[in-house]
Amino acid sequence: MCGATFSPEIDQKINSTLSSIENTEKLVLGSDEHLDLILEIKDSLQEMSGHVVFILEDIESQFASITKEEAEHIIAKLFPLFGLAKKLVTVIMSAVVYESVKASLDQFVIDVEDLYEILNDLSRYKVRKDSDFSSYIS
Amino acid sequence: MISLPIFLDVINPKAVPVFYTISTVREGFEKYKKTNSHHRCCEDLYGYFSDLSFTEIFAHSHLLQDFGHTRYIKMRIPCSTCGGKGKRGGYRAYLLADKRSESVVILAFYPKTGKFGKSDLSKEDEKHAFETYKVEKGRNELPVHDFASFI
Numbered sequence: 001m002c003g004a005t006f007s008p009e010i011d012q013k014i015n016s017t018l019s020s021i022e023n024t025e026k027l028v029l030g031s032d033e034h035l036d037l038i039l040e041i042k043d044s045l046q047e048m049s050g051h052v053v054f055i056l057e058d059i060e061s062q063f064a065s066i067t068k069e070e071a072e073h074i075i076a077k078l079f080p081l082f083g084l085a086k087k088l089v090t091v092i093m094s095a096v097v098y099e100s101v102k103a104s105l106d107q108f109v110i111d112v113e114d115l116y117e118i119l120n121d122l123s124r125y126k127v128r129k130d131s132d133f134s135s136y137i138s
Numbered sequence: 139m140i141s142l143p144i145f146l147d148v149i150n151p152k153a154v155p156v157f158y159t160i161s162t163v164r165e166g167f168e169k170y171k172k173t174n175s176h177h178r179c180c181e182d183l184y185g186y187f188s189d190l191s192f193t194e195i196f197a198h199s200h201l202l203q204d205f206g207h208t209r210y211i212k213m214r215i216p217c218s219t220c221g222g223k224g225k226r227g228g229y230r231a232y233l234l235a236d237k238r239s240e241s242v243v244i245l246a247f248y249p250k251t252g253k254f255g256k257s258d259l260s261k262e263d264e265k266h267a268f269e270t271y272k273v274e275k276g277r278n279e280l281p282v283h284d285f286a287s288f289i
Contacts, residue, residue: 053226060199060200060214061199062199063199063200063201064199064200064201064204107226110226110227110250110251111226113250113257114214114226114227114250116257117257117258120258121200121202121212125202125203131203131261131264131265132203133203133210133268134203134205136268136269136271136272137205137208137234138275
């Protein structure tokens with residue numbers, strides 16, 4: 001687990017998001033055009049988007065105090081999410097329900113991309129620290 | 139009598155920051171304003187910053203590098219014309235906030251989506267922004283950014 005400064009809820013949210021993605025993929029693969037299923041997939045996408053935004057905002061709000069070790073932990077923990085999310089998006093885009101859930105899927109993609117961006121910032125400014133701009137500051 | 143926290147001696151919490159821009163940022167504004175999806179970029183930027191004091195900007199949590207008196211900060215700015223919700227998607231702004239002068243230099247600003255959208259600021263663009271900042275500051279060519287003139 002991360003240090004005391006980092007939200008204990010975040011590991012739980014990450015685990016929950018990972019299982020939601022896998023469950024939604026199963027749902028899509030077994031789906032047809034029934035309204036109930038479309039609504040269920042939409043709800044799942046919106047719920048996952050909510051989790052992703054929660055994780056993102058938690059990281060953003062504590063970015064300044066996150067240590068190198070915490071950053072490494074978050075990156076390692078979250079990394080599988082991107083592969084799973086990409087697979088889910090591919091599956092939904094080729095499913096019969098795609099047009100019906102497109103708006104929710106687009107929002108999910110934006111949210112996952114935003115999360116990826118902040119993970120990249122953690123890697124760049126906390127872990128690697130390979131850009132030092134102090135020589136430009138007077 | 140209630141004594142004020144010490145930091146208030148250093149930073150005035152009500153101070154309205156003075157904004158500066160480097161030339162590449164101003165060029166970006168002109169490009170984005172011509173697109174349907176980002177034609178209100180300057181209004182969005184102004185709207186976001188008009189609610190923030192210098193202290194709030196300086197204390198922003200997405201701190202990329204801390205130089206003591208100056209902080210290198212990243213902000214997610216909502217886009218009113220992108221169709222996203224709140225800050226999701228939106229714009230990104232990279233800032234240098236200097237507490238000595240209570241000023242903010244906008245080093246980079248771009249949309250996440252659309253024709254000029256970027257997923258992130260590349261290392262090359264970031265280095266170029268700092269180089270441009272140093273050159274333009276040295277030549278006294280960093281204009282105070284008048285938001286109204288860009289709207």
